[in-house]
Amino acid sequence: MAIVLGPNRYGKAETRVVHVTRDGEVHHLKDCNVSVSLSGEMEQVHRSGDNAAVLPTDSQKNTVYAFAKKHGIGEIEEFALLLARHFVDSQPTIHHARVAVEEYGWERRGPHSFARSGTEVRTCVVHHDRDGSSAVVSGLRDLVVLNSTGSEFHGFVQDEYTTLAPATDRVLATAVTARWRHAPYAGRTGSGGERDYGRSYAEARECLLDAFAGTHSLSLQQTLFAMGERVLLARPEICEVRLELPNKHHFLVDLAPFGMDNDNEVYFAADRPYGLIEGAVLRDGAPPAGPAWD
Structure with missing residues (x-):
């Protein structure tokens, strides 16, 4: 052998x-x-x-x-x-x-x-x-964002181990890791005929923030798709977006022992364990990635 x-x-x-x-x-x-x-x-x-x-x-x-x-x-x-x-x-x-x-x-x-x-x-x-040939993937990590309302999570599978209560109004927070792949020979150009990576980055980042803030979320997966979709609709030079969104859980604190109500005002921000939502959003017929993501 x-x-x-x-x-x-x-x-x-x-x-x-x-x-x-x-x-x-x-x-x-x-x-x-x-x-x-x-x-x-x-x-x-x-x-x-x-x-x-x-x-x-x-x-x-x-x-x-x-x-x-x-x-x-x-x-x-x-x-x-x-x-x-x-x-x-x-x-x-x-x-x-x-x-x-x-x-x-x-x-x-x-x-x-x-x-x-x-x-x-x-x-x-x-x-x-x-x-x-060259392949370029731009991105960011540790972009921390939070919506204090406008997020729900219900209708999920329940089995013998489920204790999570359905939520119709919750805090949604995450630390975004996003990477986006530039299509070959596409995109706006800056001086010297090169691509304007600075503008592309700034506008892709703004798309991510706008989509997160503007999506009434029924799941973090829905928000992930909305963020990737917003980038692709706005930036023709980008053909694929990959996102990692850890769900930074915020739990309501039980203030009843102190004779107080808690009407979605006081939370405990847990650092772990956390849900981790990952996914790719890409144009139909996008060129193959090859080693770009590696």
Whole structure:
């Protein structure tokens, strides 16, 4: 029986890079976490330890810093594409590059003073192949949202273990993780003929927020579909949206022992366990995803 090498990749994970653009007294800040994974002709390094095909992960880290200096960091999708194309185009033994970037938001408090803006993180994953094809998935995580009414949950299956009471007025809260896949050769363009990833991101994010706020929810699944649908209807460059919505449960506190009513006013916010709702919303006939989500 033959033993063969299966799919593999290697790289430098979580290179933290902060870039400051000094425009006179006014400074601009980009704070990112960059992870690189490369794959290609890696048979011999696994079988015999021959490193002739291996670009060291330390070199990958240094490339991130050098490119931040040479090119700056604009939209994270553009920076990730720049890196991915470089690794494939400059190394004959590398056939595929995956670059993932997280961006941490900072709120301006002065010309060169900033404060971290909440927990929300902007994300992207880029894949680039030797044939020149690229795939881009943008997104965000830890976008915390809450509706204090306009949510119900009833008519569900009840078995011998069911204790949950039907609800016609409840708090609906979640921490959104959303990722959206850009269709090939689609979307609006910005300067230089490139896609305007900044505008695309801002408007997709606004669609998610608008749909969450504007949907009278009978289930978190219904809200998930409404959020994904809103993005696809508004943004033609996006062909698929994937969402993870943990149900941040809020339970009414029993105030009867203190002689008080609780008319949907005082809640206990439980952190675990929680329901986790996941799903994809995509255009009928959308191009295949390939490795984009990986």
